[in-house]
Structures are given as structure tokens and as C-alpha cells.
Amino acid sequence: MADLARELGVSMTTISRALSDHHSIGPAMKQKVLKLAKKYNYQPNRLASALRKGKSQLLGIVVPYIEGRFFPSVVHGIETAASRAGYNVIICQSNEDVAQERRNLDILLSAQVAGILVSLSRTTHDFRHFEKVRSRGLPLVFFDRIVEGDNVNAVVLDDQEGGYVSTRHLLNQGCRRIAHLAGPQHLNIYKNRRQGYLDALREAGLPEDESLILYSDMAQDQGAEGMRQLLALPSAPDAVFAAGDYCALGALQEAHRQGLRVPEDVAIAGFSNETFTVITQPPITTIDQRCEEMGQAAVRLLLEIIEADGRPFTPRQVALRPELLVRGSSDRLPAVPAGPLRDPSAKFIGTLA
């Protein structure tokens, strides 16, 4: 910058203003500066700028890990939304370890990020380290694995809605005995999916039948085992809603082993839209978790807080509407003319309980 100033015989102030498009700068001057900057291949130093302004163009992400289908997609969404807004992203993994999570927060604080996005590690039960962030006035948004409560900013998938629409769909296909392969009920996601399932049944006037609900850890072979048990019932179900795709896959494979046709004899639906659900035969109906939208929604919320710039901001919890993907494993009706397109943008459903 000093070079440019010297060469043009103006002050660095003018250079700075021209480069950052300040209002009180002559268009002529601006052009000259920009041209010379290009010629000299001038690279602004964001460190210096951030240091002076006390605000960087960096957002921090803390995730348990960058593997599998979910987190990479969310990070993808975050990076995309952030860079669109002129921010870049520092990414940290906690490896499901609170201590590491704490360290990551410290690092992000000292990197002077403008805001932080966090999905909690599985071992985080004490949330005091987030107080440090809050006390520094640093915008903070949780996603997916969140701190519960209405005094935090958070974005999650509406799992109950997911269980509900999935079960409704099976009902619409004419199924009347719908079993549920449920996950560990101490985890909110599985509890909510089950609740949505029950909601749909009740709404349809069907009885809640505990013999049709089987609990497991949702692994592939547990899905197979579940299906085996269900098919051995005096009156076997005509549909299975599994709270996870691996479990649904096991169920599908077991059904085939027993010579049943899917979806004619038994319809199957899973949850999560794992990559493999489209390559099975038939492909598996499932619920998309809108990973990317979750990332984008989290960034939107974070930017709102950043832009509030210290002014009081009422914490908000956003629940994303899950998307039902109807595929061969549950599609038993003749094709119907398509309805209006679903609005693909992330939805605010309401404040969480």
C-alpha cells in the first residue's frame, strides 16, 4: 500500500479508501488506484485489517468429525453459505472429546473468528466452556447436536415431523399394520421419530400396538432380526418404518430372504437418506435430513447475530422440515400427477419445546 501511495503521490489513507470502496473517494482516483493495485499485484493483508478492525472474516466450525454422510454435507452447506457472504471457514474436529472441543474453542477465540458454529461432541455434558465464548460476546450457533434450552441459538432437523410424514405416507399407501424399528429412546432423535410415528397412527385412528415396536441400536443385522420377529407374529405387519437406513436395509434383505415382495407384501421406509438407499433393489424410501440446508440455516442465523453487532438478540431455535423421499420400497400405488413443487428452502417450523 505504501508503494502505491508513493507512486501516485497520495496518502495511504486514500489508497485504503479506494481499495475498500469508501464513499468519500473520487471515481477517478479510485480507478487509478485499482489499476495500479492490479499492476503491482497487490494482495491485501486480511490479518492486518482484522487486527485493526477487531473483526475477522472467519467463521469457526467445531464438529465431532468430518466423516460419514452427515457432517461433510453440513460443512459443505456452511462453507457455501459463508463464502457467499464473504466469510471463510476454519474447521476443527473434536473427535467426540470434550477436552478437544474446549481446546478448539480456545483456538477459535484466539484466531479472532467472527462467530462459531458447533455440533457437540458425544462426551460433552458440561457446557461451561461455551460461557467463555458467550462472555466474549462472540456469536454462537449450535446445530444438530445442540445444547437444549431457549437461551441458545440452534438449528436441528424436526425428527418428529420426519416420523410423522413417513408413517402418513405408509398409511396413504394403504398399509394398516405399520411396525416401527425404533432406536435407543434416551436419544432425542429416536424418541422424536417414534413420537411422530405414534402421532400419525393416532391421527388415522389406529391403535398403538407395542408389539409392533421393536427397539435396537439400529444396525443392519438388527434390522434383519427385527424383520424376522415381525414376520413371525401371528398377524404380520404390512409395513415397517425403521428409524434408520441401515436398519431398514437389514429388514429389506431379510424380507427378500423370506421370499416376500417389497413393497407389495411389506412396504419399508428408512431414515437419513444414506447414499446406499438409492442403489438397493428396490431403492429404499427414506427421510432426507437436509444436511446442506442445515448448514446454510446455521450460517444465516449466525450472520444475523453478527450483524446485530452486540445489540440484544433473542436466541432462536430453528427446526428444519425433513423431506420424504418416496422410492420403490414403499411405492405401491399407481403414479399420481405431481402436486405443486415443495419449496426447497429451509423452513422455520417453530420454537422447540
Add this chain to the structure above:
Amino acid sequence: MADLARELGVSMTTISRALSDHHSIGPAMKQKVLKLAKKYNYQPNRLASALRKGKSQLLGIVVPYIEGRFFPSVVHGIETAASRAGYNVIICQSNEDVAQERRNLDILLSAQVAGILVSLSRTTHDFRHFEKVRSRGLPLVFFDRIVEGDNVNAVVLDDQEGGYVSTRHLLNQGCRRIAHLAGPQHLNIYKNRRQGYLDALREAGLPEDESLILYSDMAQDQGAEGMRQLLALPSAPDAVFAAGDYCALGALQEAHRQGLRVPEDVAIAGFSNETFTVITQPPITTIDQRCEEMGQAAVRLLLEIIEADGRPFTPRQVALRPELLVRGSSDRLPAVPAGPLRDPSAKFIGTLA
């Protein structure tokens, strides 16, 4: 820092030295400073430090996107290795767009990163924007999608070796007519996998039979179609080496449709270790691309260059040894006692051609 200095009645210099563990500092003083820093919850400002030192603790990553199985795993490996070495990582996506890739490089330059890791966008055919990086003396390492040549630092998977070990394995299983579902030969990865396949055949004294090599874009249905064609041959193959897992899956499904047993009637092997290969029945033998090791190897190389600190560094190309994962789709022999464990560390095989 100023506060600490005042409270202890010493200069900021002393504080700085105590905090950064400078040699000329009294252990007593050091303890006092550290204690007080803890009490006041002192957070170093890495921006200021980096500005002053002219070097940040940040590495930049540019990838086409963070989706699928490959890139997230590599990023995982990069972040893990980087944070172990005290670095953090800024991640940028090029979305397979050169222009964006160029912009990303500019951003990373202006963020004063200590080094850059790049996997090229598919639309990058002109490499001039990397000159800017080089001319600034900034350490640069390519991975997976690299600039060819021996004047760049690069880490790749040895695809030819992958094709070779895969085919060798099928030979060891007693197969003698081994077909190959090949990918587009203008892409190096597919060309190399095919070459490895041919190498193994030649080594075994088997003829190269072009009627057993089918070319496609490697999609699932193309794998099925390929298998159909192969099975219609006057003398059908007893094994298929597919250059991709989706293609292998299609082949597997088609074999089942035609009532063949896998691996008894026809053995199948894929490439990439996609997640779904373990959930099929039988699970699919494949080649692991060592994504995580690739990330780690790239960081190791980058750190070496960083530590050379401007001193001449001879560019190096590293080829990682792929790992054969033998699974049900090709395992036709009785189990053999396990040999010595394979060294799991990333391997330097040699300079690329």
C-alpha cells in the same frame, strides 16, 4: 498483556517471553506470569502474532467440494495431521470451477496462510494462478487431482498398483478368465488401473484379451450392462475386475439376476471402498484409496516445505500404496493363516513417471 505487565510491574516484553516460553526468562517469573494469565483468562491474539511474525498457523485447503466419500476423508486426515502439528485449517471449495479456484487462492494468500493444499477443479487446464502462489514463496502441495510434472509437490494414490494387486488377488483365487470393466481412458486413474490389470495378467502369463475389457463411465447400470455382455460371451469370464465400486455393484446385481453365484461362478472386485461395499450380499472386494493417509501425507510434505523456510526444496511426488480389501465377492478359497501385518503407514513408492 498490558494488564498483566502492569499488575506484575514488569514490561510487556517479559510477559511475551514468559508466555511464549522464551529461553531468557526466569522460571520464577514465568510461573507468576502464567498463573496471572490463567486468572485473567488471557487469550492470545493470533492475528497480532501472525501479523508481527509474518507467518500464521493456518493452512489453506482448496478442494472441488466436500461431498461423497473421498474428499471429506482426505480433509479429515488433513485436519487431524495439521492440528497435531499446531496448525489450523481454512477450507475452500472450488465447485469444480477454475474461477472460484483462483479466487480461493487469492483469499488464502491474503489470509496469510503458511501453506496451501490443493486438489484441482475439473475445469482447471491453465495453471498460471499457481504461479502467484509460488512467486510469493508459499509452500504448495497438490493431492489426488494434481498438476503433472516433477517440479510440483504432489501426493496421489498408485492406481496402477491398485489394478495390479486386485487382479493378482483374483488370479490367486484360481480365476483364469478375468474381465475388466474399465473407465474412460483419458482419465489417468482409469488408464492406470487398466495398466495394473494388464501387468498382472502378463506376469501370470495370460494373454491380453480385448474382448474381456469393456469401457464405460462406470455407473451402476453400466456395470450391469457390462456383466450382461460378458456372460453372453462364448466363453464367459470367471472373474470381473471393475475400476469402480458402483460398476462392480451393477455387475454383482446382474450376476444374481442371472442366477449365478458370487464368488463361486464369478468373482467380482471393485475399486474405491465406497461405503456400500460392506453392506451388499456378499460384500464387495475392493481397493481402499487411503483417503485419510493421503491427507496426512500431504500435510507432512507441506510441513517439510514450510520448515525448509525458503531454503531450496526439491519438489517431490508421493504415491500411496493402495490397500486391497478382500471380501465375500471374491473370496473363494478356504481361510489361510494370516501373514505378517501390513505396515499401515503411508508409503513412498517412488517418483512418478
Add this chain to the structure above:
DNA sequence: TTGTAAGCGTTATCAC
């Protein structure tokens, strides 16, 4: 519209 000068938080240099 432009310039002057101070300062963001740290560290390297040089002197003591």
C-alpha cells in the same frame, strides 16, 4: 475529497 497520526496486540532488536 484528502491527509495526519494513532493504534490494533504482538514480537524482534538492541541496549542494559
Add this chain to the structure above:
DNA sequence: GTGATAACGCTTACAA
């Protein structure tokens, strides 16, 4: 072993 001071590159009152 410790301190004073300048400097890293940029922005922004305040003044002109």
C-alpha cells in the same frame, strides 16, 4: 534476565 522501542499492514477519528 529484563526493558524500551519500533514495527508488522491496515483503518479511522479528526483535521484540513
